[in-house]
Amino acid sequence: MEQAPLTVSLAYVSALLEAAELPPAHASQLLRQQGLDPDDTSARLSERQFATLYRSLAIALDDEMLRCFSRPLRPGTLKFTCLALLDAKNLMVALHRWSYLSRLMQDDFYVELTQLEDTARVAIVQAPGAPTRRAVASDLMLKVIHGVASWLVGRRLALLRADFPFPRPEFAADYELLYPGPVFFGQPQAVLTMDAALLALPIRRTKPELDDFLHRAPEDWFFATPREPRLALRLRDYLAERLPRPATAENAAETLHISIRTLHRRLADEGTSFQRVKDEFRRDRALQLLLKSQAPINLISEQLGFDSTASFHRAFRGWTGETPGAFRAAGTPPR
Structure with missing residues (x-):
């Protein structure tokens, strides 16, 4: 199967820009420079678009971690970190060195490597008395550690799980795409868990x-480059072609050439479900149609496969807290 291009949602990028404390006008300007509409809630950035935006922002802010921590990591920090790790004997030694370096470079956190029987844990530990940082901070640090570690050993390191100490965000699907393993939210720490045998690489x-x-x-x-597209993303493609005809888990499984049991199991492994994917797709499509078209609300309801306009109103209010008419009148996407 040909691998789908990797992308990240505008919602994820917006959270990153907010953590960098950019004025809204500046954030919108950066997105427009990448050919994106800041108000298009369904927009996604390609690998190259995201990398270009990130690099320009790191230079402008003089911080490779985009102001996510109280002490900036000046441009060049990643280079000298990598230089310190290159002559390590194996991954375990490299990660231990990183744990020492983290204490030298940061006041907010340190990296901790522990081995428990047949698993290894790389945790971001908040330093005593350190201020609580935005959710995206621990995510970004884990991405750097996983990406650099994978590069050092010449292979993408599979994860048994990735844990984050914040509630499941609206753009959780991005995390499930960016990490090569199951993702869990609302956990005690930010942790990458892998097979301990990988430490000997x-x-x-x-x-x-x-x-x-x-x-x-x-x-x-940054990008995990999975071997094949996540099932949730394949389902969104299926829904785009299927609606407004009835879209059920049964006919989705048939179209994707997998059993209904496998469909439910794999979606559960990705931390989602058929109904959640369907709801999120219809929500995103509804927001787009309401903002970008003049189609009557009853027609949008039909296009999304709702059996009545009243059902669409109930669902939309559950997604946004507003009616479709009020949302369209406001003319801006919800934060």
């Missing part, structure tokens, strides 16, 4: 390869 990269890795950053460490 030798470091395969050399200094001459580092410049190319840094030149492409964050593209090479």
Whole structure:
């Protein structure tokens, strides 16, 4: 199967820009420079668009972590971190070195590596007395660690799970795409859990390869590059073609050539369900149609496969807290 292009949602990027404390006008300008409409809630950024935006923002803010922490990581920090890890014997030694470096470079947190029987845990531990940072901060740090570690050993490190200490966000599907393993929210710590055997992997990269890795950053460490598209994303493609005809888990499984049991199991592994994917797709499509078209609300209801306009009103109010008419009159997407 040909791999679908990897993208990240505008909602995820907006959370990142908000954490960087950018004025809304500046954030909108950055998005427009990438050919994006800041008000298009269904928009997604390609790997290249995201990497270009991230690099320009890191330079402008003089911080490779985009103001996510109280002490900035000045441009060049990632390079010298990698240089300190390149001559490590294996991944375990490299991660232990990173844990020491984190204490030198940051006041808000430190990296902690622990091994429990056959699993290894890489945790972001908040330092005593440190201020609570925005949710995206721990996510971004875990992405750097996983991406650099994968690059060092020359293979994408599979994860047993990725834990985050904040509630499931509206753009949770992005996390399920960006991490190569099950994602869990509302956990005690930000943690990557992997097979302990991976710690014995030798470091395969050399200094001459580092410049190319840094030149492409964050593209090479941010995206997990899964072997095949997540089932939830394939379902969204199915729904785009299926609606307004009835869309059920049974006919979705038949179209995707998997059993209904496998469909439910794989969606559960991705932390979602058929109904949730369907609701999120119809919500995103409804927001887009209400903002970008003049189609009557009853016609939008039909296009999304609702059996009545009243059913659409109830669902839309559950998604946004507003009626479709009030949302369209306001003319701006909900935060």
